[in-house]
Amino acid sequence: MSNAVAHADEHAHAAHHPALQHHFDTMAQQKEAAVVGMWVFLLTEILFFGGLFAAYMVYRIWYFDAFAEASRSLSLFWGGLNTAVLIGSSLTMAMAVRCAQTNKRTATVNWLVLTMVLGTVFLGVKVIEYADKFEHHHVPGYNFQWAAHEAPAAGEHAPAALAASEGAAAAEGHRELSLNADQLQLTTQIYFSLYFTMTGLHALHMIIGIGIMLVITWMAYKGRFDEEYYTPVEMAGLYWHFVDIVWIFLFPLLYLVERHV
Amino acid sequence: MLDKLKIPERHYLNNGHGLASWLLTKDHKRIAIMYLISISVMFFLGGLFAVGIRLELATPAGDFVSADAYNKFFTAHGVIMVFFFLIPSIPAVLGNFLIPPMIGAKDLAFPRINLLSLYIYWIGGIFTLYAMLSGGVDTGWTFYTPYSATGSNSNVVPVALGVFIAGFSSILTGLNFIVTIHRMRAPGMTWFRLPLFVWAHYATSLVQVLGTPVIAITIVMLGVERGLGFGIFDPARGGDPVLFQHLFWFYSHPAVYIMILPALGVQSELISTFSRKTIFGYSFVAFSSLAIAVFGFIVWAHHMFVAGISTYAAMVFSFLSFSVAIPSAVKVFNWTATLYKGAISFETPMLYAYGFMGLFAIGGLTGLFLATLGMDIHLHDTYFVVAHFHYIMVGGAIMGYMGGLHFWWPKITGRMYSEFFSRIAAILVFVGFNLTFLPQFVVGYLGMPRRYHSYPDEMQVLNVMSSAGASVLGLGYFLPVLYLLWSLKNGEVAGANPWGASGLEWQTQSPPLTENFIEAPVVDHEPYEYEHVVAKEKHLV
Amino acid sequence: MSGHVSPISLYLTIFMALMVLTGVTVFAAFVDLGQFNFLVAMIIAGFKASLVIWYFMHVKYQSKLTKLTVATGLFFLVILLGLFLVDYGSKALTGMPPLLN
Ligand code: HEM
Ligand SMILES: [Cu+2]
Numbered sequence: 036m037s038n039a040v041a042h043a044d045e046h047a048h049a050a051h052h053p054a055l056q057h058h059f060d061t062m063a064q065q066k067e068a069a070v071v072g073m074w075v076f077l078l079t080e081i082l083f084f085g086g087l088f089a090a091y092m093v094y095r096i097w098y099f100d101a102f103a104e105a106s107r108s109l110s111l112f113w114g115g116l117n118t119a120v121l122i123g124s125s126l127t128m129a130m131a132v133r134c135a136q137t138n139k140r141t142a143t144v145n146w147l148v149l150t151m152v153l154g155t156v157f158l159g160v161k162v163i164e165y166a167d168k169f170e171h172h173h174v175p176g177y178n179f180q181w182a183a184h185e186a187p188a189a190g191e192h193a194p195a196a197l198a199a200s201e202g203a204a205a206a207e208g209h210r211e212l213s214l215n216a217d218q219l220q221l222t223t224q225i226y227f228s229l230y231f232t233m234t235g236l237h238a239l240h241m242i243i244g245i246g247i248m249l250v251i252t253w254m255a256y257k258g259r260f261d262e263e264y265y266t267p268v269e270m271a272g273l274y275w276h277f278v279d280i281v282w283i284f285l286f287p288l289l290y291l292v293e294r295h296v
Numbered sequence: 297m298l299d300k301l302k303i304p305e306r307h308y309l310n311n312g313h314g315l316a317s318w319l320l321t322k323d324h325k326r327i328a329i330m331y332l333i334s335i336s337v338m339f340f341l342g343g344l345f346a347v348g349i350r351l352e353l354a355t356p357a358g359d360f361v362s363a364d365a366y367n368k369f370f371t372a373h374g375v376i377m378v379f380f381f382l383i384p385s386i387p388a389v390l391g392n393f394l395i396p397p398m399i400g401a402k403d404l405a406f407p408r409i410n411l412l413s414l415y416i417y418w419i420g421g422i423f424t425l426y427a428m429l430s431g432g433v434d435t436g437w438t439f440y441t442p443y444s445a446t447g448s449n450s451n452v453v454p455v456a457l458g459v460f461i462a463g464f465s466s467i468l469t470g471l472n473f474i475v476t477i478h479r480m481r482a483p484g485m486t487w488f489r490l491p492l493f494v495w496a497h498y499a500t501s502l503v504q505v506l507g508t509p510v511i512a513i514t515i516v517m518l519g520v521e522r523g524l525g526f527g528i529f530d531p532a533r534g535g536d537p538v539l540f541q542h543l544f545w546f547y548s549h550p551a552v553y554i555m556i557l558p559a560l561g562v563q564s565e566l567i568s569t570f571s572r573k574t575i576f577g578y579s580f581v582a583f584s585s586l587a588i589a590v591f592g593f594i595v596w597a598h599h600m601f602v603a604g605i606s607t608y609a610a611m612v613f614s615f616l617s618f619s620v621a622i623p624s625a626v627k628v629f630n631w632t633a634t635l636y637k638g639a640i641s642f643e644t645p646m647l648y649a650y651g652f653m654g655l656f657a658i659g660g661l662t663g664l665f666l667a668t669l670g671m672d673i674h675l676h677d678t679y680f681v682v683a684h685f686h687y688i689m690v691g692g693a694i695m696g697y698m699g700g701l702h703f704w705w706p707k708i709t710g711r712m713y714s715e716f717f718s719r720i721a722a723i724l725v726f727v728g729f730n731l732t733f734l735p736q737f738v739v740g741y742l743g744m745p746r747r748y749h750s751y752p753d754e755m756q757v758l759n760v761m762s763s764a765g766a767s768v769l770g771l772g773y774f775l776p777v778l779y780l781l782w783s784l785k786n787g788e789v790a791g792a793n794p795w796g797a798s799g800l801e802w803q804t805q806s807p808p809l810t811e812n813f814i815e816a817p818v819v820d821h822e823p824y825e826y827e828h829v830v831a832k833e834k835h836l837v
Numbered sequence: 838m839s840g841h842v843s844p845i846s847l848y849l850t851i852f853m854a855l856m857v858l859t860g861v862t863v864f865a866a867f868v869d870l871g872q873f874n875f876l877v878a879m880i881i882a883g884f885k886a887s888l889v890i891w892y893f894m895h896v897k898y899q900s901k902l903t904k905l906t907v908a909t910g911l912f913f914l915v916i917l918l919g920l921f922l923v924d925y926g927s928k929a930l931t932g933m934p935p936l937l938n
Contacts, residue, residue: 056407057402057811058401058402058403058405058407058480058811064479066840067479067900068405068406068475068479068480070899070900070903071474071475071478071479071900071902071903071906072405072406072409072471072472072475074903074906074907075471075474075475075505075906076471077910078505078506078906078907078909078910079467079471079505079506079508079509080509081509081910081911081913081914082506082507082509082510082910082913082914082917083509083510083512083513084513085509085510085513085913085914085917085918086509086510086512086513086514086517086543086546086917087513087517088914088918089542089543089917089918089921090517090528090539090543092918092921092922092925093536093539093921093925094536096925096926096929097536097925098534111863115859115863118859119856119859122852122855122856122859123852125852125855125889125893126848126849126851126852126893128893129843129848129892129893130845130848133842133843133845133848136840136842137842175524175525175526175527176524176525176526177525218534221527221533221534222534224526224527224533224534225527225528225533225534225535228520228521228526228527228528229528231520231526232516232517232520232526232528236516269840269895272893272894273894276889276890276893276894277894279889280885280886280889280890283882283885283886283889284882284886286859286862286882287862287866287878287879287881287882288878291862291863291866291878293866293874294866294867295866295867295868295869295874296869478902502909506909506910506913510917542921542924546917593913593916594916594920596920597920597924605924605928606924606927606928606931607931608923608927608931609923609924609927609928612923613923
């Protein structure tokens with residue numbers, strides 16, 4: 036037992052990689068610690084967005100019609116395009132990590148740059164979409180306006196009957212809006228509050244991701260990585276893929292609430 | 297007679313001098329010391345606000361401060377004590393200092409992240425204190441909507457932002473511990489040879505990592521509602537204020553276990569050391585920590601029985617709340633069984649351990665009263681609740697913290713404090729605590745609501761008892777500041793293992809080296825093998 | 838020592854699968870499936886996320902501990918959403934209306 040340990044120790048010293056920190060015995064231990072650490076961090080991210088998803092779930096159950104209405108006002112074109120862009124950037128990120136693994140310096144840098152470009156495209160599209168919301172007064176707050184013509188067939192149902200009537204309408208197949216104009220004004224605002232909070236935080240994560248990638252790209256360019264040590268690239272990759280996953284859920288939740296009417 | 301003990305020549309405290317050697321250190325032990333100083337300052341500030349509260353409540357009339365100021369007092373007290381003292385207390389100080397040596401590691405897995413967490417804590421703390429002093433907040437530490445979202449015109453957002461920032465410090469500490477415990481154990485240090493202190497911190501870290509992000513997002517939602525006029529929780533805008541409570545307690549109930557679990561870990565170490573026995577049912581105690589952490593996540597709505605949750609949900613959460621009592625009780629029973637026929641001694645840390653057992657039991661059992669639906673309708677938002685959680689948080693968590701601090705003080709500083717004064721302080725704390733909070737059970741049961749600055753005349757006697765007890769308690773907390781500081785220069789040199797304890801951290805010198813051990817340790821025995829240590833001591837004598 | 842290197846063809850396959858599934862989820866949204874629209878959308882999204890986690894994020898080749906960490910995250914997410922449903926779901930069932938007025 037102690038023999039084996041002593042041996043491992045010697046081995047570590049012999050192979051002493053410049054990136055090995057003093058409190059780890061081997062590069063393998065150091066890398067494994069980083070991977071687990073990153074995943075634990077992503078675990079917190081899951082629950083961070085989880086809180087938002089919970090809020091979304093509650094209001095979607097309550098105000099389904101408003102969510103469907105508001106969701107139809109989003110552009111499927113921009114949303115779909117952005118989904119494709121982000122999935123593409125996941126591919127380029129995976130390629131960047133792969134090139135780092137196989138110690139291809141220039142290719143790593145190129146793939147990272149391409150990933151950042153795609154990320155920027157995504158953010159650009161988001162800017163277009165946000166600008167559109169500003170124009171239509173769909174930004175929650177004092178200027179929020181869900182225009183009357185966007186709220187057809189405002190029924191006069193009493194609010195207390197809301198839950199019940201919703202169920203009944205759903206059963207009939209063709210639903211009739213269970214909210215009057217005033218209620219729609221309030222509840223679409225809740226949808227857009229969640230829309231902006233969710234997409235805003237997602238975009239913030241992307242901006243942070245691009246910032247991290249800038250540093251990593253510079254490090255890769257300087258030749259800091261090799262087959263033994265490319266942990267930062269891998270960590271940046273994990274983070275970026277996670278941001279992609281969040282969008283994979285946001286897209287149907289926000290853009291596709293009810294498109295078939 | 298042995299040679300007079302000496303402080304070793306080289307140790308973490310004299311390895312580098314000057315402010316920069318502290319502020320830029322990556323040594324978990326120095327970071328722990330800086331945390332110790334920071335949270336002590338916070339404890340003092342939170343205590344000042346408590347003094348304000350107890351002064352106001354010494355008389356039935358609201359005559360000491362205005363109702364508004366009183367609201368700000370109890371909010372400041374709660375926010376500081378919960379987020380800036382209790383949550384970091386044992387993990388960031390004792391856990392930070394002790395987990396690496398306990399598992400035979402040189403440092404935590406991510407020393408730089410450890411330092412980062414301290415800086416984040418400072419930033420959050422300064423932010424909160426500034427907001428608190430430049431106007432204050434009056435929502436209570438719970439920030440309930442809709443009042444916090446639209447009603448209150450105090451500094452809600454800055455304070456909430458401070459809590460948000462401090463949350464990241466807590467997350468990073470937890471993350472570091474989890475990875476460290478998984479990946480940095482010395483050869484031979486299997487999971488079932490870990491000290492129970494480490495198990496407890498593992499469970500705590502899980503809660504920190506899983507729960508804290510939810511309060512973070514909740515604060516974000518509160519912030520955009522208040523700051524940008526979004527509609528999320530405000531009923532006037534179609535929102536649901538109860539949703540805020542759900543999200544808040546999804547974190548904050550588990551958070552009470554962030555505060556108590558580490559203390560349970562300390563308790564296991566104290567009980568076994570001072571009765572010189574292996575912990576009874578080691579694996580039960582270890583797993584009960586994990587069980588508490590997991591169950592802690594499924595009971596939160598017991599804070600909301602009368603807030604408008606569905607009757608059905610109330611029944612479910614009431615039932616689930618009872619389930620948390622099981623792992624807690626397992627621990628208390630196992631400690632009791634450990635004491636049985638042990639060679640018990642009564643040094644200061646053990647006095648705290650005894651205090652802990654009784655007070656934790658009372659706190660936990662009154663929790664069960666509150667988790668009973670019918671009872672809670674009567675007791676919700678009364679002083680009974682205040683007494684309940686202070687029995688656990690002050691009687692439990694702070695007792696555990698004090699006990700742990702006294703137990704490991706010789707390890708941290710290399711010197712002993714005055715046994716006489718420390719015993720007096722421990723007794724003052726126990727007596728003062730009970731005098732303060734026992735009457736609150738009664739006055740709460742009689743119907744005195746919490747968070748008001750005046751009350752009916754008939755309740756004055758109990759309230760005066762409480763205020764009197766608080767001053768005794770304050771004295772009990774202040775005394776250690778004196779004799780602990782005194783001990784730094786004048787205390788007797790402690791030696792590596794003054795208590796004859798069995799943990800790995802006692803096998804190295806006090807204060808330890810920066811790398812903790814001269815030679816990387818290899819563990820070849822089970823935890824808490826006192827037969828071993830006792831035999832050695834006899835041999836020495 | 839350099840970890841598992843996946844073939845480029847695998848990455849391309851995953852990428853194509855993700856694109857196709859995006860198309861499928863948009864298509865499915867335009868078909869009236871009643872209550873099941875939401876379920877279908879979430880199943881597709883979950884499947885896409887799993888592909889990313891398993892292959893792009895290399896969880897397939899990581900230690901048990903990493904897999905356990907991922908599972909823990911999902912487990913607690915389910916607890917969060919599930920217990921919210923215990924309250925809000927039972928309110929909907931018992932006809933407790935939302936707060937609108
Ligand atoms: C057996 C375990 C426990 C049970 C069943 C329990 C139950 C309860 C219940 C039902 C309440 C709500 C009372 C009300 O507002 O009407 C409550 C409040 C509280 N409990 Fe516990 N509790 C337990 C353990 C703990 C622990 C370990 C801590 C802290 C370390 C704690 C801290 C608190 C706090 C801070 C509050 C009040 C929060 C507030 O409204 O400001 N409890 N507890
Ligand atoms: Cu609770």
